[in-house]
Amino acid sequence: MSGGNRQVFSSVVESVAARTDPDIDVSNIHDDRRSSGSKASTSNSEDDSPHVPVLLDEVLSTFQGRPMRIFVDGTLGAGGHSAAVLTQHPNMQLLIGIDKDPVAHSIAQKRLEQAKSDTHSSVTLRHVLGDFRGMKGYLDQAEGGAAAGAVSAILLDLGMSSMQVDTAERGFSFAQDGPLDMRMGPSAVASAEEIVNSWSEADLGRIFREYGEERAWRRIASKIVEVREQKPIRTTLQLAAAIGFQGRSRRTTPRRPGTKQIHPATRVFQALRIAVNDELGALEMAIPDAIESLEPGGRLAIISFHSLEDRAVKWAFLRAAGRATPEEEEHGPRWQMAGLDGASGNRPAIGQILTKRPVLAQEQEAARNPRSRSAKLRVLEKL
Incomplete structure (x- = not known):
C-alpha cells in the first residue's frame, strides 16, 4: 500500500476509534501485560457489546473441559470469543489475539483486561496487529519460541464484525453511503x-x-x-x-x-x-500453519460464512485427516493447501475431524442475530 493510502486508512480508523473510545491510542497496540481491570463491560448482550460473537456456546463447548495453556484467537475482533474462553479457562497462561484492524484491538483490549480482572487470572495478554496468515511467525517469536507447537486451541472467526459492516467510513456495505474502501487493515494492497x-x-x-x-x-x-x-x-x-x-x-x-x-x-x-x-490467500496459508502450531490434542475451530470459505476449510480438514478422496484431491479448491501434503495419499493423518457436519446456529441465536444464520463451525483435533 502506498504511503498516501496508509495515511487515508489511518485517518479513517483513528476517527472510528475515537468515537468508540477517545482514550485509546491505536498507533501502538502490540503487547499488553497489565493486570489492572477496566471500565468496559464484558457482557455479551446486544446492548453492551459492539459485536455479538456468533456460535459462542458452540465454541465454548468445543474447548470445555480441556487443558488450555495457550489460546490463539486469529481473528480477535472485539474480543467477545476470547473474553468468554478466558472466563471459561482462568488458568490460561498466554492468550494471543491477532487482528489487522486497529479499531478491533482498541475495543478488545479493555474487554480482555476486564475478563482477566473478573476471573483473577494471571494470563499474559498479547495483542498482535497483523494478519493471521503470519500466525506461525508470531508464535515462533512469542515467549522466546516456547509457544511454537504448544498451542492448546486456535479459533478463526472468518466473518466480518458488525462494527466493520455498520461503519459507513469503512465502505463494506451498500446499505449506507461511504467511501469505497473495504480494507480490514493497513496491510491491504x-x-x-x-x-x-x-x-x-x-x-x-x-x-x-x-x-x-x-x-x-x-x-x-x-x-x-x-x-x-x-x-x-x-x-x-x-x-x-x-x-x-x-x-x-x-x-x-x-x-x-x-x-x-x-x-x-x-x-x-x-x-x-x-x-x-486477499482473504482466501490468508486462509490458504493459515490452516496448515495453525495445525502445525497446535500441541498433540490441541483443537482448531474455524467459523466460516460463505461457501468458498467453508469448502476450503472442509477440504483442508479432510486432507489433514487423510480422508480426502482422489476425486477431492483433484477437484479441491484451486488454492491447494500445500502445507498439508504430508497428510495426503498413504501418509499418516495429522488430525481428526470432530464435526461430522458443520455446526450451525440454533434457532434462538439466528433470530436474535441474523448474521449468525450463515455461520458454520468446523473443528479439527491434532493427533
Whole structure:
C-alpha cells in the first residue's frame, strides 16, 4: 500500500476509534501485560457489546473441559470469543489475539483486561496487529519460541464484525453511503475503489465469478467499466448504482424454497472484499500453519460464512485427516493447501475431524442475530 493510502486508512480508523473510545491510542497496540481491570463491560448482550460473537456456546463447548495453556484467537475482533474462553479457562497462561484492524484491538483490549480482572487470572495478554496468515511467525517469536507447537486451541472467526459492516467510513456495505474502501487493515494492497476503477474488465469479471459466485459477472464487469469511463466510482452507493442494482432485484423468486432472497449487490461486494484483503490467500496459508502450531490434542475451530470459505476449510480438514478422496484431491479448491501434503495419499493423518457436519446456529441465536444464520463451525483435533 502506498504511503498516501496508509495515511487515508489511518485517518479513517483513528476517527472510528475515537468515537468508540477517545482514550485509546491505536498507533501502538502490540503487547499488553497489565493486570489492572477496566471500565468496559464484558457482557455479551446486544446492548453492551459492539459485536455479538456468533456460535459462542458452540465454541465454548468445543474447548470445555480441556487443558488450555495457550489460546490463539486469529481473528480477535472485539474480543467477545476470547473474553468468554478466558472466563471459561482462568488458568490460561498466554492468550494471543491477532487482528489487522486497529479499531478491533482498541475495543478488545479493555474487554480482555476486564475478563482477566473478573476471573483473577494471571494470563499474559498479547495483542498482535497483523494478519493471521503470519500466525506461525508470531508464535515462533512469542515467549522466546516456547509457544511454537504448544498451542492448546486456535479459533478463526472468518466473518466480518458488525462494527466493520455498520461503519459507513469503512465502505463494506451498500446499505449506507461511504467511501469505497473495504480494507480490514493497513496491510491491504489496494482499496476497493482502486480495484473498481483500475482493474481490467477481465480481472473484475474473474473476481466476481470466483469470489462472489455471481452468475451475471460478465454483465456487471462490463457495466462498471462503462460507468467509470464517464466518471470514477468513489462510493458504495455509486457502485451499487453503476451495476444497475437500484430498488428490487430482478429475481422474483428465491433460489430454493424456504431460502431468503439476497440483494444482488451482495455477491459483488463480497467478491471485492475478498480481493481487497486477499482473504482466501490468508486462509490458504493459515490452516496448515495453525495445525502445525497446535500441541498433540490441541483443537482448531474455524467459523466460516460463505461457501468458498467453508469448502476450503472442509477440504483442508479432510486432507489433514487423510480422508480426502482422489476425486477431492483433484477437484479441491484451486488454492491447494500445500502445507498439508504430508497428510495426503498413504501418509499418516495429522488430525481428526470432530464435526461430522458443520455446526450451525440454533434457532434462538439466528433470530436474535441474523448474521449468525450463515455461520458454520468446523473443528479439527491434532493427533
